[in-house]
Amino acid sequence: MEDELYLENIDEFVTDQNRIVTYKWLSYTLGVHVNQAKQMLYDYVERKRKENSGAQLHVTYLVAGSLVQNGHTCHKVAVVREDKLEAMKSKLATIASVHVYSVQKALLKDSAPLYNTDYDIVKTNLHNCSKFSAIQCAAAVPRAPAEVPQAQRASAQAGSRAPSDAGAGSAPVVNGHAPSAAKQTSQQPKGIMEMFAAKAASKGHDANKETKTESKEAPGVSAASSKPPAKSSIMNNFFGKAAMNKLKVNSVPEKPKEEKEVVKPSVPVAEPESSSNVVVEKPGKKTESVKSQQKDKKSKMKRVDKSDNEEEREPENLKKKRKRIKQLESDSSDEEDIPPSPTPEEEKAPSPPPVPALKAELEPVPTEVSAGGRKRKRKRVLKSKMFIDEEEGCMVTEKVYESESCTDSGDDFTESKPPPPQKQPVLPAKKEPKEEKKNVKKGPAAGSRANKQVSIMGFFQKK
Amino acid sequence: MPQRRWLHLHNTWQDVQVRKLCELQLQPSILQEISEEHNLEPQPPLPKYIHPSDELILEDELQRIKLEGAIEVQQLVTGTILAVYGCEQDDGKFLVEDHCFANLPPSLPWKGPSADRFVLLVSGLGLGSGSGESLLGTQLLVDVVTGQLGAEGGQSCAANISRVLLAGNLLSQNTQSRDTINKAKYLTKKTQAASVEAVKMLDEILLQLCTSVPVDVMPGEFDPTNYTLPQQPLHRCMLPLASAYATLHLVTNPYQADIDGVRFLGTSGQNISDIFKYSSMDDYLEILEWTLRAGHISPTAPDTLGCYPFYKSDPFILTTCPHVYFCGNAPRFQSKLLQGDEGQRVLLVTVPAFSATQTACLVNLRDLSCQPISFSGFGAEDDDGDMEVGH
Numbered sequence: 106m107e108d109e110l111y112l113e114n115i116d117e118f119v120t121d122q123n124r125i126v127t128y129k130w131l132s133y134t135l136g137v138h139v140n141q142a143k144q145m146l147y148d149y150v151e152r153k154r155k156e157n158s159g160a161q162l163h164v165t166y167l168v169a170g171s172l173v174q175n176g177h178t179c180h181k182v183a184v185v186r187e188d189k190l191e192a193m194k195s196k197l198a199t200i201a202s203v204h205v206y207s208v209q210k211a212l213l214k215d216s217a218p219l220y221n222t223d224y225d226i227v228k229t230n231l232h233n234c235s236k237f238s239a240i241q242c243a244a245a246v247p248r249a250p251a252e253v254p255q256a257q258r259a260s261a262q263a264g265s266r267a268p269s270d271a272g273a274g275s276a277p278v279v280n281g282h283a284p285s286a287a288k289q290t291s292q293q294p295k296g297i298m299e300m301f302a303a304k305a306a307s308k309g310h311d312a313n314k315e316t317k318t319e320s321k322e323a324p325g326v327s328a329a330s331s332k333p334p335a336k337s338s339i340m341n342n343f344f345g346k347a348a349m350n351k352l353k354v355n356s357v358p359e360k361p362k363e364e365k366e367v368v369k370p371s372v373p374v375a376e377p378e379s380s381s382n383v384v385v386e387k388p389g390k391k392t393e394s395v396k397s398q399q400k401d402k403k404s405k406m407k408r409v410d411k412s413d414n415e416e417e418r419e420p421e422n423l424k425k426k427r428k429r430i431k432q433l434e435s436d437s438s439d440e441e442d443i444p445p446s447p448t449p450e451e452e453k454a455p456s457p458p459p460v461p462a463l464k465a466e467l468e469p470v471p472t473e474v475s476a477g478g479r480k481r482k483r484k485r486v487l488k489s490k491m492f493i494d495e496e497e498g499c500m501v502t503e504k505v506y507e508s509e510s511c512t513d514s515g516d517d518f519t520e521s522k523p524p525p526p527q528k529q530p531v532l533p534a535k536k537e538p539k540e541e542k543k544n545v546k547k548g549p550a551a552g553s554r555a556n557k558q559v560s561i562m563g564f565f566q567k568k
Numbered sequence: 569m570p571q572r573r574w575l576h577l578h579n580t581w582q583d584v585q586v587r588k589l590c591e592l593q594l595q596p597s598i599l600q601e602i603s604e605e606h607n608l609e610p611q612p613p614l615p616k617y618i619h620p621s622d623e624l625i626l627e628d629e630l631q632r633i634k635l636e637g638a639i640e641v642q643q644l645v646t647g648t649i650l651a652v653y654g655c656e657q658d659d660g661k662f663l664v665e666d667h668c669f670a671n672l673p674p675s676l677p678w679k680g681p682s683a684d685r686f687v688l689l690v691s692g693l694g695l696g697s698g699s700g701e702s703l704l705g706t707q708l709l710v711d712v713v714t715g716q717l718g719a720e721g722g723q724s725c726a727a728n729i730s731r732v733l734l735a736g737n738l739l740s741q742n743t744q745s746r747d748t749i750n751k752a753k754y755l756t757k758k759t760q761a762a763s764v765e766a767v768k769m770l771d772e773i774l775l776q777l778c779t780s781v782p783v784d785v786m787p788g789e790f791d792p793t794n795y796t797l798p799q800q801p802l803h804r805c806m807l808p809l810a811s812a813y814a815t816l817h818l819v820t821n822p823y824q825a826d827i828d829g830v831r832f833l834g835t836s837g838q839n840i841s842d843i844f845k846y847s848s849m850d851d852y853l854e855i856l857e858w859t860l861r862a863g864h865i866s867p868t869a870p871d872t873l874g875c876y877p878f879y880k881s882d883p884f885i886l887t888t889c890p891h892v893y894f895c896g897n898a899p900r901f902q903s904k905l906l907q908g909d910e911g912q913r914v915l916l917v918t919v920p921a922f923s924a925t926q927t928a929c930l931v932n933l934r935d936l937s938c939q940p941i942s943f944s945g946f947g948a949e950d951d952d953g954d955m956e957v958g959h
Contacts, residue, residue, distance in 0.1 A: 139716045169718050180941035182708055202719035216945030220704040235779035239723040240715030245779045247812040
């Protein structure tokens with residue numbers, strides 16, 4: 106069912122929008138794995154050709170293989186037009202892969218438009234350019250900016266790359282196309298492997314590493330499974346010395362140990378536990394690409410969270426600092442952007458705990474203070490408070506009764522959230538112990554905090 | 569070998585090991601260049617600066633002596649260290665009977681992988697050249713490495729690529745033009761250097777690579793870093809997108825590293841091309857092997873190649889034999905597995921310039937074999953010329 110949708114989409118792109126649909130473009134646009142995109146293009150071409158609807162479709166193919174030139178094997182990867190496909194295939198001694206590169210209505214003179222299409226789509230998706238690719242690297246996690254200079258010092262970290270094979274069951278696509286992807290991809294190996302497996306079998310070449318890895322895939326897994334336990338100890342050693350100096354010209358003590366295996370879904374459970382030691386700051390390596398992608402997401406989220414927390418903490422600290430300064434300088438710092446509203450919340454948060462502790466001190470404190478010769482009276486003063494209303498994005502001025510000390514040391518608490526007036530009695534009551542505490546603490550310091558409303562001469566009287 | 573002063577040698581056959589100097593007729597001289605009052609034309613850049621009348625001079629801290637005899641003048645470059653066997657003649661020249669080099673240094677123990685692991689060596693991406701010919705090739709390279717191109721067999725093979733090493737000249741020579749200096753200010757107000765755009769493109773390419781494989785980036789002759797050897801790594805502020813990834817390693821030129829237990833040593837090619845200019849050797853691979861045997865990466869520095877004035881120790885002397893010795897920006901791909909007398913095994917690779925040849929090198933770390941891999945698109949002509957691109 107979903108296949109039909111995709112085919113219709115491709116149809117629309119190619120015929121109606123007259124686009125050059127490359128496998129990469131399709132992969133990003135539809136959000137599917139690259140191998141799936143290639144298979145979809147192949148299906149589309151097959152169907153269209155069968156239908157014979159007369160619409161001219163031009164297809165370009167990617168051919169990769171090796172040939173023997175001047176006595177040694179060279180690998181070639183080429184994008185060819187359909188008419189040259191057979192010629193290219195015959196030139197190559199062994200063919201590693203052939204698949205559809207792009208489908209378009211118009212005949213292309215050269216491959217520049219292909220490049221442009223890919224360039225545009227990659228540019229718009231730069232930050233998840235590996236999302237749909239077949240190879241995932243667990244080490245490739247973007248660092249938070251603060252860590253970058255530190256990481257410069259450390260030696261190279263081990264990466265691990267595991268090809269997220271689109272074949273046999275492992276679902277590489279995260280966005281919910283998993284079941285159909287599995288179906289598609291199980292068809293796809295048949296389709297494409299048919300194309301080159303026959304050729305590869307007939308023209309087997311010992312030195313060709315492609316065929317080697319293909320045939321090794323099955324036994325390779327069991328070998329791979331025994332490798333990770335052995336390597337985990339090496340990994341541990343490596344990360345014991347993780348923080349080494351970076352390069353000089355002469356000696357670059359890099360010891361990356363990278364594990365790569367050809368993935369099969371049965372890749373052993375040993376993988377995750379060995380990989381848990383792998384990277385210091387990164388999550389464990391997973392060979393299942395779904396998990397790896399999810400993990401990557403998680404790790405990315407972790408990073409995002411971390412950075413978010415950092416960001417949140419900072420303004421809080423700033424606010425706290427500013428709040429103190431503000432108290433010292435009182436109204437002179439009214440123009441500051443800091444909305445007074447969040448700060449009383451912060452204040453209230455620490456205030457309840459100290460309140461019970463303070464209450465015990467309350468009795469002696471006021472008497473002390475008053476006995477200290479500084480006459481402090483509490484007065485209700487109508488003040489106009491200005492603050493920024495975040496929801497509406499405007500500055501609000503309100504006339505609020507504030508209790509404040511009539512001497513210079515009056516703490517101008519920024520209680521003026523727009524609380525309904527009934528809250529006022531509650532607030533002052535709560536504030537009093539705080540104020541007292543603050544007064545006690547800042548008695549001398551607050552002396553210079555001139556309460557302009559009272560009298561500037563109060564400043565001099567203090568002295 | 570103990571070094572002896574040849575002061576004391578008179579008509580004796582002795583081994584001497586001293587520094588050698590070549591006097592070259594055609595060597596560009598700064599004094600000649602600035603002698604405008606003589607109305608001399610500036611010397612045109614030549615591909616080779618050798619001349620039949622060149623002489624060889626053997627030099628140590630105290631004095632120098634001319635060499636003649638069984639020694640090939642054109643083959644040697646200034647700064648070579650070698651031993652000569654012969655005797656001093658009456659006319660003050662030294663007649664050479666034989667000479668030899670330091671030969672391959674002792675090798676490092678082999679700790680290579682037992683399975684197939686590959687390192688992709690690329691050099692001379694040449695971004696910012698203004699011509700888009702190699703761009704598709706570059707994109708195909710990135711796609712192969714990141715596992716987007718190819719069927720599953722090819723992709724799982726590409727997954728075994730454990731490192732990509734970019735050996736210099738990431739930017740094209742065209743970005744080096746300094747026309748803005750010659751033009752009037754009002755014409756060049758809003759222009760920016762060509763390298764800015766090129767570096768942005770490089771950043772995007774590196775980002776794509778880094779999300780998938782560890783990458784080591786070496787600077788080259790045309791890259792925005794210092795000119796003298798050893799060139800310092802490109803600064804990460806130029807590559808904001810890619811340097812967020814820990815898989816990006818910005819490294820120096822020359823560069824030595826242990827990749828999966830295999831010792832790599834190489835340069836972006838300035839040393840080899842300099843020797844090419846000043847000697848009769850034509851083959852980059854031959855020159856590469858020669859530097860290994862002579863025991864010094866870049867004997868012509870600081871004479872004709874800019875180099876930091878090291879005075880206490882020379883970091884370019886080869887004390888151990890690497891397993892893979894490469895140079896970038898060669899005219900074509902060549903590789904050779906060299907066997908030393910003491911059982912050393914070195915893979916010599918000359919990495920071709922990608923912008924010209926669309927070819928990169930895949931080194932298999934398990935058995936130190938190397939294969940070129942070339943990329944091509946199709947053009948308007950679309951003839952068999954595509955196939956001859958990499959050889």
